Amino acid sequence: MVELSKFDLSARIGSLVLPYPTVALSGCYGSGAEFAPYVDLSRLGAVVLKSVTRRPRMGNSTPRIVHTPAGMLNAIGLQNPGIEWYLQHDVAKFAQTPCATIGSVAGFSVDDYAYVCERLAARSEIAAIELNISCPNVAHEGETFACDPELTARVVRAARATTDKPLIAKLSPNVTDIATIARSAVAAGADALAVVNTVRGMAIDIYQRKPRLGNVTGGLSGAAIRPIALLAVYEVARAVSVPIVGQGGIATASDALEFILAGASAVGVGTANFADPRAPMGILDGIVEYMTQQNVRRLRDLVGTANTGFANINQIEGDEG
Amino acid sequence: MVELSKFDLSARIGSLVLPYPTVALSGCYGSGAEFAPYVDLSRLGAVVLKSVTRRPRMGNSTPRIVHTPAGMLNAIGLQNPGIEWYLQHDVAKFAQTPCATIGSVAGFSVDDYAYVCERLAARSEIAAIELNISCPNVAHEGETFACDPELTARVVRAARATTDKPLIAKLSPNVTDIATIARSAVAAGADALAVVNTVRGMAIDIYQRKPRLGNVTGGLSGAAIRPIALLAVYEVARAVSVPIVGQGGIATASDALEFILAGASAVGVGTANFADPRAPMGILDGIVEYMTQQNVRRLRDLVGTANTGFANINQIEGDEG
Amino acid sequence: MRRFSDNPESFFKIWRKSLPVALASPISALVPTRILDRSEVARDVILLGVEAPELVKRVRPGHFAMALLPGGQAAGVALGIYEARGERCSLLFFLAGDRTRRLGALRVGDRLDLVAPLGNGFDCEGAERDVAIVAGGVGIASVLLPAQALLARGARVRLFYGARTAERLVEAERFAAEGCELLLATDDGSRGYNGVVTELLAREDAAEAVFACGPTPMLRAVSAYAQERNIPAQLSLEEAFGCGVGGCWGCVVPIVRTSAQAPSFPPSDADGSDVVHARVCVEGPVFRARELRW
Amino acid sequence: MRRFSDNPESFFKIWRKSLPVALASPISALVPTRILDRSEVARDVILLGVEAPELVKRVRPGHFAMALLPGGQAAGVALGIYEARGERCSLLFFLAGDRTRRLGALRVGDRLDLVAPLGNGFDCEGAERDVAIVAGGVGIASVLLPAQALLARGARVRLFYGARTAERLVEAERFAAEGCELLLATDDGSRGYNGVVTELLAREDAAEAVFACGPTPMLRAVSAYAQERNIPAQLSLEEAFGCGVGGCWGCVVPIVRTSAQAPSFPPSDADGSDVVHARVCVEGPVFRARELRW
Numbered sequence A, B: 001m002v003e004l005s006k007f008d009l010s011a012r013i014g015s016l017v018l019p020y021p022t023v024a025l026s027g028c029y030g031s032g033a034e035f036a037p038y039v040d041l042s043r044l045g046a047v048v049l050k051s052v053t054r055r056p057r058m059g060n061s062t063p064r065i066v067h068t069p070a071g072m073l074n075a076i077g078l079q080n081p082g083i084e085w086y087l088q089h090d091v092a093k094f095a096q097t098p099c100a101t102i103g104s105v106a107g108f109s110v111d112d113y114a115y116v117c118e119r120l121a122a123r124s125e126i127a128a129i130e131l132n133i134s135c136p137n138v139a140h141e142g143e144t145f146a147c148d149p150e151l152t153a154r155v156v157r158a159a160r161a162t163t164d165k166p167l168i169a170k171l172s173p174n175v176t177d178i179a180t181i182a183r184s185a186v187a188a189g190a191d192a193l194a195v196v197n198t199v200r201g202m203a204i205d206i207y208q209r210k211p212r213l214g215n216v217t218g219g220l221s222g223a224a225i226r227p228i229a230l231l232a233v234y235e236v237a238r239a240v241s242v243p244i245v246g247q248g249g250i251a252t253a254s255d256a257l258e259f260i261l262a263g264a265s266a267v268g269v270g271t272a273n274f275a276d277p278r279a280p281m282g283i284l285d286g287i288v289e290y291m292t293q294q295n296v297r298r299l300r301d302l303v304g305t306a307n308t309g310f311a312n313i314n315q316i317e318g319d320e321g
Numbered sequence C, D: 001m002r003r004f005s006d007n008p009e010s011f012f013k014i015w016r017k018s019l020p021v022a023l024a025s026p027i028s029a030l031v032p033t034r035i036l037d038r039s040e041v042a043r044d045v046i047l048l049g050v051e052a053p054e055l056v057k058r059v060r061p062g063h064f065a066m067a068l069l070p071g072g073q074a075a076g077v078a079l080g081i082y083e084a085r086g087e088r089c090s091l092l093f094f095l096a097g098d099r100t101r102r103l104g105a106l107r108v109g110d111r112l113d114l115v116a117p118l119g120n121g122f123d124c125e126g127a128e129r130d131v132a133i134v135a136g137g138v139g140i141a142s143v144l145l146p147a148q149a150l151l152a153r154g155a156r157v158r159l160f161y162g163a164r165t166a167e168r169l170v171e172a173e174r175f176a177a178e179g180c181e182l183l184l185a186t187d188d189g190s191r192g193y194n195g196v197v198t199e200l201l202a203r204e205d206a207a208e209a210v211f212a213c214g215p216t217p218m219l220r221a222v223s224a225y226a227q228e229r230n231i232p233a234q235l236s237l238e239e240a241f242g243c244g245v246g247g248c249w250g251c252v253v254p255i256v257r258t259s260a261q262a263p264s265f266p267p268s269d270a271d272g273s274d275v276v277h278a279r280v281c282v283e284g285p286v287f288r289a290r291e292l293r294w
């Protein structure tokens, strides 16, 4: 095991300082406790809890998961017991994990977000709040909040009014121009951005001739989306100056470093935990190895360094195709 | 080898009827001739030629390709000799392949598209024209035509005015709402839609601390994007009723059938040719096997059949996350 | 001539009483193993023996493992623990998709990390006299340990085993050698009864209890069969897994709220439904047929 | 005491004259092969022998193959053809990323489809008297056949071979056994010269011609070296490939328009540039150092 103490691996998310930049992502690591038998949770920067909503939700019917090349589709549908039950039964337990706990809030109206955020943020066990605005908004005909800069701003503003705790807005990659959404979230008061949630996708069972997921469509995660997520981080980092929790297909230290060099202050690990629950710890070790080799003592000195030299991505000549 | 003659495998793209639904995609199969030593091109529905522009283009600097999990990024930058040289030196050669040849037109202004389309469509060797509107539009600050319904309409309308040959508009997945773009393209006169081009992405070299592609960003293709492309086809098929050439990560007959059941009349094979140039022929054989097994004689009877039962995707209950 | 318990209700009570034991979460761990042996028991069916002495001690019938694929790029594969004796556990699996193929590419001497043992397992304590085990396809991998446990307790164990064709009836002889009565079925009639295994089950004398593992349509038929006859049935379900350890809620099945296996969850405001979603990987994979609402 | 041709200009002419032959596209085909032998010649370096009698007849020095990975899900891997004799060709490769690892997982008896032979190859005809072959790392795989061809023509062949450490100097002895003079270099000094191979090259007598294959920085240094001394140098380039057969334009390098290897392309309106992009896979992979504009 590498000697961590010689390095400054801390990552700042608003007023919250994580000892390590590695975050286990919402919906992928339970409350952390589920993984305690297999890993040393004290070597994790933070766990983001599964998103909670105002009212209890059974979630979608199964299948909720389909494995795809280098990734998976999921359509859990935000199964959760609702904020009341959650505060009463769950939150205290969650706080027993030896790493920071970040709450995640989802909703179907601006009000929902404000209500749940206020209640959750009032709890001392919760170090920061992530706003999962990248799930479908039934009130707006299937459009998610994070697909519209104005809706994004309204949710963030409403949540901001309820708490001083660090607020993270979680953005969707399913947009034409993520930089605009990012600017909108920051202007409305987000302290940090999680970039990005899953990419919309689907799979069809050719023998049953119907969609494989109970919910028809789902969110694609895992290594397959890494290049997409990385570009999103790169573009957001040029648009705003708040910390970014880079995520989407990170499985190794090398993956994590790509995100850090692109502008992420911290990195999230979701799907890779299903391949190996030790993934976040392996990533931490690998980052330290890289820093040793590259003679860098503070992780933050690496953030965004692949970014320099290009003032604006649109000014770069040439094009795809 | 399977007996093809017992089946109706034809696919219609406007007035063009392909004997087989399998199309080798633009930029991935040269003019077809490059692959002639390895495969029987007469068993291919059509080849879409590499996109041609008004003026010669050297394309981007290298590296132009980065391999990623279950896919690849490319940023060729539309290297091509320009339409004059192309008409003089190349088109006649292309027509020697024993399958239909579809031209592909790219441009940087509405005028470009109209000009190149008119000149190319005038040639008898070209069976149909694909409008590659999903590459960056330098005139609009890096936005591609296919990211805006109005720009899409203008390009298609201008091209439509120049020819009666079947016109295919090639859409981008990098949009918030692809159905709107699709409707716009069809309203402007597209006979068919190619769904979808590559997904924007990037990769960083952590040792050199700079983007891996000469062009910084690139387009992600291959199996990694299949679930994304499949959903795009599914959504477009509900929005419009013109034929769709489904594409994005198709490598096997099973993949192709997912797209057909989602609503594609024909299927495109790009990146999979780099894994095996015989991929399109293997897909054709596999489709016939499936049709035999499922007792379906006309391929078009399968098109969109995973689609039935849902009037509108937004009405489906539940959600991702 | 039905042969199930003279008093199914009292049998059911005994069986329920033992639930807390069966449901106690096993102390699972991340177990590094080494592959001891590998054989292709039929075309595209692999049997991997691994060295895992500590795991053997903790495995109970019906437990499963998450096999972590080398490279860590694809989700682990949920596999029943087929055998567990001495220093060796084994996994029996079909080469279905990409992940099982990667697993199948491992060779003797390679390392393989398992997260195991997982799940609740079959409750063999109350079901001792006459048990029908119904296995479909790869479901066979999860029922050898239960069969052995039941036989050790002196029960009559009939294995109703169905597959597509004769060559897919892998390991049938192994079960016979252990002392099971074999009742085989194939879809194409190439061996045993020509039809699905649940038809065969219905044609034979009923048992006191049914254990089943196999594809969902088979489990549904077993469930209907058992409930019609009021026979307690334990079904080991298969769902697509994410984490396998309770962290993602990807693998749920609707069960009655009153089930001892129901996770605590507030009543839904909307419909006051008495159904909740339980995780197959933690609350299951074995559920009581009468408690499922699928 | 320089030992290259007394009249480099005339040598260069002979060498250029033979270009059309060297550039004639090989009649490549999709060649199904079977793996005859497999060895790990060093840690993470695999040598695969395949049965391909027809291919052997068509291979010329410097040709490469696209190895199609089983499953068809990832792009083929471009590999130099290392040996070609009798019924057997071989491929020598490093386990670098996912694709080479998959290739490395193949076993004796497995099938492997190749698209081969591809590329233009080294022109050995004009360079017969005294040739320096410079190989860096895995570049060694593309220079055995050229070395053999040159030796067969009676040339003096010195192999300048560099690698990170001694154990990475794979197959050095093989080249000595063929008759090459070995001049080795390692970055860590664990064997031979302590430094990069191009430094070693510059310290020794110059040859009449240089052949080189290796990482781009090495090739650039070789190119500078050769042009300073007016020595014809043939460089086998490495670029990331898509198709490998000229269909995707993913693998280009800028060369002078007047090169016999330049693809026909109209002058650019904008800058009247005399440079065009040639495909490494078709017009190359071997280019003349003085014609590159990279």
Ligand SMILES: Cc1cc2nc3c(=O)[nH]c(=O)nc-3n(C[C@H](O)[C@H](O)[C@H](O)COP(=O)(O)OP(=O)(O)OC[C@H]3O[C@@H](n4cnc5c(N)ncnc54)[C@H](O)[C@@H]3O)c2cc1C
Pocket (backbone or CB within 6 Å): A067, A205, A207, A212, C064, C077, C078, C079, C080, C081, C092, C093, C094, C095, C096, C097, C098, C099, C100, C101, C138, C141, C142, C237, C238, C239, C240, C241, C285
């Ligand atoms: C508790 C538990 C225990 C298990 N025990 C075993 C065991 O002991 N042995 C064993 O072999 N398996 C077992 N399984 C199943 C095993 O986990 C899956 O077979 C495995 O995940 C297959 O993974 P894969 O990636 O190889 O295939 P996947 O890619 O996940 O899919 C398998 C194949 O089926 C196809 N497919 C997937 N879904 C459908 C569908 N709805 N309709 C038609 N085709 C479909 C895919 O295209 C693919 O070809 C168990 C599962 C669970 C939950």
Ligand SMILES: Cc1cc2nc3c(=O)[nH]c(=O)nc-3n(C[C@H](O)[C@H](O)[C@H](O)COP(=O)(O)OP(=O)(O)OC[C@H]3O[C@@H](n4cnc5c(N)ncnc54)[C@H](O)[C@@H]3O)c2cc1C
Pocket (backbone or CB within 6 Å): B067, B205, B207, B212, D064, D077, D078, D079, D080, D081, D092, D093, D094, D095, D096, D097, D098, D099, D100, D101, D138, D141, D142, D237, D238, D239, D240, D241, D285
């Ligand atoms: C004509 C030709 C002939 C060749 N002959 C041979 C041969 O005989 N033997 C042989 O071994 N190889 C040969 N190569 C190279 C071979 O094709 C590549 O090594 C192979 O594509 C590696 O593929 P991969 O998928 O395993 O690794 P990739 O995933 O493509 O990458 C390899 C590794 O390098 C890393 N990497 C990629 N790009 C960079 C970068 N810019 N900076 C730092 N790290 C990077 C990746 O992360 C990965 O770990 C040849 C190439 C060409 C063009």
Ligand SMILES: Cc1cc2nc3c(=O)[nH]c(=O)nc-3n(C[C@H](O)[C@H](O)[C@H](O)COP(=O)(O)O)c2cc1C
Pocket (backbone or CB within 6 Å): A025, A026, A027, A028, A050, A051, A074, A076, A078, A104, A132, A170, A196, A197, A198, A220, A221, A222, A223, A225, A247, A248, A249, A250, A268, A269, A270, A271, A272, B321, C242, C248, C250
């Ligand atoms: C099974 C599963 C469940 C998820 N649930 C949630 C959730 O409840 N809230 C949320 O904000 N994101 C959720 N996500 C998204 C992840 O937190 C993460 O942003 C995304 O998966 C991309 O990262 P990855 O590729 O590392 O998984 C979920 C992802 C998966 C795979």
Ligand SMILES: Cc1cc2nc3c(=O)[nH]c(=O)nc-3n(C[C@H](O)[C@H](O)[C@H](O)COP(=O)(O)O)c2cc1C
Pocket (backbone or CB within 6 Å): A321, B025, B026, B027, B028, B050, B051, B074, B076, B078, B104, B132, B170, B196, B197, B198, B220, B221, B222, B223, B225, B247, B248, B249, B250, B268, B269, B270, B271, B272, D242, D248, D250
């Ligand atoms: C190397 C490469 C070059 C491409 N060039 C073009 C092009 O010139 N014009 C175009 O319309 N699409 C181009 N494409 C996109 C493909 O035609 C196709 O739409 C896309 O790759 C998705 O399909 P696939 O996943 O099967 O490759 C290119 C793709 C690749 C990989």
Ligand code: FES
Pocket (backbone or CB within 6 Å): C240, C241, C242, C243, C244, C245, C246, C247, C248, C249, C250, C251, C252, C279, C280, C281, C282
């Ligand atoms: S698979 Fe993750 S909770 Fe069951």
Ligand code: FES
Pocket (backbone or CB within 6 Å): D240, D241, D242, D243, D244, D245, D246, D247, D248, D249, D250, D251, D252, D279, D280, D281, D282
């Ligand atoms: S790799 Fe496709 S043209 Fe060279």
